[in-house]
Amino acid sequence: MTSTETAIETLLTALGSGDVEIIDLTSPLAPETPILQLPPPFANTIAMSLEKVSDFDDDGPFWGWNNIHTGEHTGTHLDAPVHWASGRDGKSVDRIEPARLVGPAVVMDFTAEVEANPDFLLEPEHFEAWQAEHGAFPEGAWLLFRTGWSRYNMDAAAFANADDSGPHTPGVSVAGAEWLAASGISGFGVETVGIDAGQAGAMEPPFPVHYHLLGADKYGITSLQNLDRLPSTGAMIVVSPLPIVGGTGSPSRVFALVAK
Template identity: 60%
Template sequence: MPLLTDLLEAIGDKRIEVVDLTAPLTENTPVLRLPEPFANTIGFSLEQISRYDEAGPGWYWNNIHTGEHTGTHLDAPVHWLSGKDGLDVSRIPLSTLVAPAVVLDVSERVEGNPDFLLEVADVRAWEAEHGPLPSGGWLLLRTGWDEHSTDEERFLNTDDTGSHTPGVSAECARWLAEETPVAGLGVETVGTDAGCAPALEPAFPCHHYFLGAGKSGLTQLRNLATLPATGAVLVISPLPIVGGSGSPARVYALVER
């Protein structure tokens, strides 16, 4: 077990930092809002069972009420029509849940344009500087949007014309899903698609292409600014819900310092 011993020692003496990328789950956690006539998920809430009282004098526990796609969560292929014959969240291979990750930072461009869409040329330029995307790994798109994650109104950024949050163009989503070796896409926004995604062709292209290709999505990440462009290991821990289309997840990265 020398490799695992070395890993634990490196974590213990801070040569490897464990960076939490997860947004805490509370009743104020922002959730995606679809327009009528579509149905929406519930937010997160706790229902107390007992707390050192007559219902349970020595213990405290709760029921949780939430949707699968609340807070920091994983999208499984079966979540979308294009992936309806694919894997549910309980069957996603562990090899894609502990995998290399790279960070593509477009936060400066998003600062003046909340409708920013990542294009193939942007990824090509990143690869020219940092090397190829990781086979079986994750592309994490840093937009700086996690700065708004405690303010639902600012985080969803919706007006009469729709939602205005950054994301990926339809062509780039197709290319990433079908022509690159990544296992999934991670974002800081409420969903893997941009706010304007309902008007793209196809609608919600990240969902359509990634999940249709048997790949996964990861949303509402935090602290991507602290990760290097390459070299991090991503660890994703969703609930293995049999038949589930996704799950809230604890997500963190191992970074060599």
């Protein structure tokens, strides 16, 4: 960067030249997008659908537009603190500071472990071993848990991987969730339908990532893809939820900026 060139100008130059690439981490949002299915007697959110308002016809001869029907927690979406009992007095999605939604991306790759065991859980020792190799998590980082699960993101049955005991998807142990909540990260991102493991309802407390992270003013992002295109360190993430007033979460577009 020259003495007269700003940091923004340098970034724009790098984007224009291709030296910095923008990678979309967002899964497609469609009626087929898998959503969380809770067992009775709990209520479930709705799948995404479009309702035509006009389509260059008598209802609107020069324009096409639709009404969107979907839940806050559908597809790639952000979990705000008020989503969970431990954070119910915390921030709704519209009150999250933008600076918390942009920051360093840290990728931990456990695809091999998850291939061998879909119920694989991250423990504190996994975080500590990663930091011993790569350095401490940067303050305000988003920790992204790469598992390879995004290959199922348009196949609801494979995505849930459920049997009579419930879903079998990877996640974080209770001790791991406590460790993350005490760290300086801003958020935790996963390729699965939720930030907790499929069997997390049987843990104590139930759904410990929701409980500990959202209660500590940290955020979750789910149903990510293309994490295999990110380095372990050095990328920047941009998480863009809708500022739904009072919202417990929001479908989000998530990007990573990566230097080639």
